[in-house]
Amino acid sequence: VKNLLQSLYVLTSKSTTRRRDAGAESERRTPTPYEAMLDRQLTQLTKRLQTTLDKLQNPALGNVGIKMSAEAWWADVLDRHAATGITFTARGNMATTIPVNLFDTVLENCLENTRKKQQREPDILVSIELSCAFYGDGEQMLSITDTGSPIPSAAVDSLFRAPIANSRGSGLGIGLYQAFKQAEQAGYTLSLASNVAGEVRFALGKVSPAQR
Structure with missing residues (x-):
């Protein structure tokens, strides 16, 4: 795992350097969809392997895994998804x-769901909001919203209960189900907060013990 992780760090670093050293403004170009996807996937794969290694080295981390400040995580999100047309909003205690x-x-x-949805509905807009309470590690909320069509009621009924069959091209499937289970194990809730x-809007939330 360590060797694979080191190789991925090298690839990710070279990808970042390539973007930053693109040359004069006149020579800069917008990354192709494939290049943008490759950058995102390299970054995510590297982070997931790092998390796996951290858990192997420190089992006490359990289901929560590595933590970092909301401010640092948000800065990384902005960097990863720059020039995508997404609207970003953050408020509250980012420490x-x-x-x-x-x-x-x-x-x-x-976001992968919305990208697939945009293939059918190219005019939809996407926004991401992070909200953190001003007291310790209290209430936290991450929401991802798009302005497209609602998810069919048949899919909503089983959205977080099981992988959705025959979801090709819909942007739905096993990913949300796995994310829901991961959130549950870590003491968070993932929900479809709005569907009109x-x-x-999908929302990941944590409520402080005092508010439960």
């Missing part, structure tokens, strides 16, 4: 800590 692997898993699954035309 609070969040479980990185869980937040990455939920975010990337939801023009506002389809």
Whole structure:
């Protein structure tokens, strides 16, 4: 695992350097969809392997995994998804800590869903909001919203209970189910907070013990 992780760090570093050293402004170009996807996947694979290695080295981390400040995680999200047309909003206590692997898993699954949805509905807009309470590691909320059509009721009924069959091209399937189970194990909830035309929102939330 260590050797594979080191190789991925090298690939990710070279990819980042390539973007930054693109030359003069006149020579810069927008990455192709494949290049953008490759950059995202390399980053995510590296992070997941790092989390796996951390857990192997420190079993006490359990289901929560590595934590970092919301501010640092948010800065990384902005860097990964720059020039995508996504609207980003963050508010609250960004010094609070969040479980990185869980937040990455939920975010990337939801964004992959919206990318597939945009193939059918190219005019939809996507927004991401992170909200953290101002007291310790209290209430936290990550929401991903798109302005497209609602998820069919037949799919909603089993969205988090089991992998959705025959979901090819819909952007739904096993990913959200796995993200839901991971959130549950870490003490969070993943829900479909809104499902109407023009506002389809997934929300990952944690409520402090005092509010339960």
